[in-house]
Amino acid sequence: MRKGDPPTWEGHNDKLANRIGFNLMNPMSPEDAVAHVLSTNPTFAVAPTVVRGVTYKAFQNIPPTVHGLIDAGMAQHDNGAADYLLYEGERWTFGEFAAEVRRVAQVLRTKFNIGRGDRVAIAMRNYPELMTLVLAISATGATVVFVNAWWTTEELDYALRDSEAKLVFADGPRIERLQPLEADLNLQLVGVRDGEGMVAHNYTSLQTAASDAPLAVDIDTDDDFAVMYSSGTTGHPKGVVQTHRSAVSAVFSWLMQAVVAPLVTPPEEGAPEPLPPSALVVTPLFHVTATHPLFLLSLVAGARVTLMRKWDADEAVRLIQAEKITRFLGVPTQSADLMAAARKSGVKLETLDYLGSGGAKRPGAQVAQLAKTFPNAGIATGWGMTETNALGIGMIGDDYIDRPESAGKLHPPVQELRLLDDAGNEVPLGQLGEITVKSPANMRCYLNKPEATAETLQDGWLRTGDLAVMDEDGFVTILDRKKNIIIRGGENIACLDVEGALHRLPDVIEACAFSVPDERLGEIVGACVQLREGAALDQKQMAQALEGHTASYKIPQHLWTQTVPLMRGATDKIDRRGLRAACLETEKAKT
Known part of the structure; x- marks a missing residue:
C-alpha cells in the first residue's frame, strides 16, 4: 500500500473494485472517488431513510441482517471453497463455517426454542465457536449478548440480570464463574471447548447431530442484533443495543473504502497481484474493535481470519509470516509489542498492508517508528465507539504521519458530524466541541436506561462525550473526555x-x-x-x-x-x- 491510501483490506484493491463493477482510471481525489462510487455503483446507493422517526442517509441495497452477510460474501470466498478461519491448527473453509452456523441456528431453534426477541449470551475467549454463535443467534432472530470474558461472578450477575439472557454459551473459566448464578438466574449453560463436560449441554454434541438447512425467520433490519456492554460514567456498564441495520451499515461503510482506494491511488503498471486479504484477530471478540471491522467485514470482503486465543507478540509475528496476514488491527500496546518482536526477529513483515489502531489513542511518537519498521504497511488510526458499531473517524499513511496526534476524518458516506458546545450549538472550526455523530450505524438505545439514552441520543445525533477540534481540511483531533x-x-x-x-x-x-x-x-x-x-x-x-x-x-x-x-x-x-x-x-x- 502506498502511504496516503484510505484504509483497505488489500492495499491496492483493484481486484475487489473490478469484481463489483469498477475499472481503474486516472487518480481521483478522495471526495471525487466517493462521489463516483455513490453515483455509479448500486451496491453503495444511499438515500434518505426514516428509522424510528428520524431521517438518516442510509444504504439502500445492503443485506438487511447480520447473518445475511454470509450469503452476500459467498462469491468473495470462492463460493465457499476458500479457506476462511484458522485457529491453532484447525481450519474451516467458508462453506464449512457457513454450514456450522446453520447447524447451530437449528439447535438454538429446535433444542432451546430460541427465536425473535430472545437474548442469548456468549462468555468465552476468542474461540471459533464465538464467531459461529454470533451469526447463528442472529439467524434465529434472537439478540446476541456479548459478555466480557474478564468479568467476575458479580459482574456477570449484573449483565445477565440486566439482559435477561437465560441461555449462555461459555468456556471453562466462565462456566466456573457462572455456576454460582445458575439456579438463582435459572440459566441454561452450554459448555464450549474446555467447558464441555462441566454442565449438562456441550457445544460439540449439540451441533454434530443438527441439520444444516437454513432457517426461515422473518427478521426486520431494525430488529436488535446485539447487546454489547460498555463502561460509562455510572458504576455499572451500559448495555449498548445494536440493530442489524446499524451493524451492517458500519460494515459497508468500511467495504466502500476498499472500492475507493484504487480510484485514489491506482496500482503502478506491472504491479504484482495483491495478496488475498487476511486478518489477524488479536483483541477480544466481545469488543467492537474485533467483531465489526475484522470479523463481520471479513464476511463480505473475501478475507481470511486467523484467531489468537491470547496475545503473544512473538506468536503474532510467526502467524503473520506463516499465514501471509495482510491486516492487523489492535490496541496501541499491541502495535508496540509487534514492533519490538519484529525488530528482535529481524523481519519486516512484508505481507502487512494495513496496521491499524483502535480502542485507544496511539502515542504520536509511535507512528513514524511503525512506518519505518513496517515499510509495506499503511499505518492507520481510527476512532469509533460501541455506540456507533465502531464506525467513526480514521486515516492512514502520510495523512497520519503528518498528523500523528489527530484521529482523522469522518468515514463516508452515511455519517454526519458536528462539534457541539454544552448548549448544543455547533462550534466554529478550530474550537473545542463535543463530537456528535448521526448515522444509521448508531445504537438503538442503552438497554433498560431510558434517561441515559435520552441524554446521549437526540434526534438521531449521538453525543459521544469526546471533546475535539476540527481543522479546515476536516481532520479531527480529540483533546479530552467529558466522561470519566x-x-x-x-x-x-x-x-x-x-x-x-x-x-x-x-x-x-x-x-x-x-x-x-x-x-x-x-x-x-x-x-x-x-x-x-x-x-x-x-x-x-x-x-x-x-x-x-x-x-x-x-x-x-x-x-x-x-x-x-x-x-x-x-x-x-x-x-x-x-x-x-x-x-x-x-x-x-x-x-
Whole structure:
C-alpha cells in the first residue's frame, strides 16, 4: 500500500473494485472517488431513510441482517471453497463455517426454542465457536449478548440480570464463574471447548447431530442484533443495543473504502497481484474493535481470519509470516509489542498492508517508528465507539504521519458530524466541541436506561462525550473526555466502577479513581482514598481485598492514601483533575 491510501483490506484493491463493477482510471481525489462510487455503483446507493422517526442517509441495497452477510460474501470466498478461519491448527473453509452456523441456528431453534426477541449470551475467549454463535443467534432472530470474558461472578450477575439472557454459551473459566448464578438466574449453560463436560449441554454434541438447512425467520433490519456492554460514567456498564441495520451499515461503510482506494491511488503498471486479504484477530471478540471491522467485514470482503486465543507478540509475528496476514488491527500496546518482536526477529513483515489502531489513542511518537519498521504497511488510526458499531473517524499513511496526534476524518458516506458546545450549538472550526455523530450505524438505545439514552441520543445525533477540534481540511483531533473513563490498553474502565469497589473496604471513607500514564498500556488505574483515622492500606493489601469482587484490570495499580478529605472544587465535589495532578506530582517528586 502506498502511504496516503484510505484504509483497505488489500492495499491496492483493484481486484475487489473490478469484481463489483469498477475499472481503474486516472487518480481521483478522495471526495471525487466517493462521489463516483455513490453515483455509479448500486451496491453503495444511499438515500434518505426514516428509522424510528428520524431521517438518516442510509444504504439502500445492503443485506438487511447480520447473518445475511454470509450469503452476500459467498462469491468473495470462492463460493465457499476458500479457506476462511484458522485457529491453532484447525481450519474451516467458508462453506464449512457457513454450514456450522446453520447447524447451530437449528439447535438454538429446535433444542432451546430460541427465536425473535430472545437474548442469548456468549462468555468465552476468542474461540471459533464465538464467531459461529454470533451469526447463528442472529439467524434465529434472537439478540446476541456479548459478555466480557474478564468479568467476575458479580459482574456477570449484573449483565445477565440486566439482559435477561437465560441461555449462555461459555468456556471453562466462565462456566466456573457462572455456576454460582445458575439456579438463582435459572440459566441454561452450554459448555464450549474446555467447558464441555462441566454442565449438562456441550457445544460439540449439540451441533454434530443438527441439520444444516437454513432457517426461515422473518427478521426486520431494525430488529436488535446485539447487546454489547460498555463502561460509562455510572458504576455499572451500559448495555449498548445494536440493530442489524446499524451493524451492517458500519460494515459497508468500511467495504466502500476498499472500492475507493484504487480510484485514489491506482496500482503502478506491472504491479504484482495483491495478496488475498487476511486478518489477524488479536483483541477480544466481545469488543467492537474485533467483531465489526475484522470479523463481520471479513464476511463480505473475501478475507481470511486467523484467531489468537491470547496475545503473544512473538506468536503474532510467526502467524503473520506463516499465514501471509495482510491486516492487523489492535490496541496501541499491541502495535508496540509487534514492533519490538519484529525488530528482535529481524523481519519486516512484508505481507502487512494495513496496521491499524483502535480502542485507544496511539502515542504520536509511535507512528513514524511503525512506518519505518513496517515499510509495506499503511499505518492507520481510527476512532469509533460501541455506540456507533465502531464506525467513526480514521486515516492512514502520510495523512497520519503528518498528523500523528489527530484521529482523522469522518468515514463516508452515511455519517454526519458536528462539534457541539454544552448548549448544543455547533462550534466554529478550530474550537473545542463535543463530537456528535448521526448515522444509521448508531445504537438503538442503552438497554433498560431510558434517561441515559435520552441524554446521549437526540434526534438521531449521538453525543459521544469526546471533546475535539476540527481543522479546515476536516481532520479531527480529540483533546479530552467529558466522561470519566480510563482506557487501559483499549479496555474502558469507569472511574465510578473502581470507586464503588474501593468503598467495599471498611477503612475507606471516600475514593477517587483516575488515569495514570503508562508507557505500554497508555493508561492504567490510579486512586486516592481517604482512610479512617489510624488505618493503613497499601496497594498490595487493597488488590488482595478487591480480588474476586472486580475484574483484575480495574484494580488500581497506584494508590495514594490520606486521612483528610479529598480535594474539592468550587461546587464541593471531588476535584478529580486537581487530585490526579497532585498525586502524580508527588510520585514524580519521589523519582
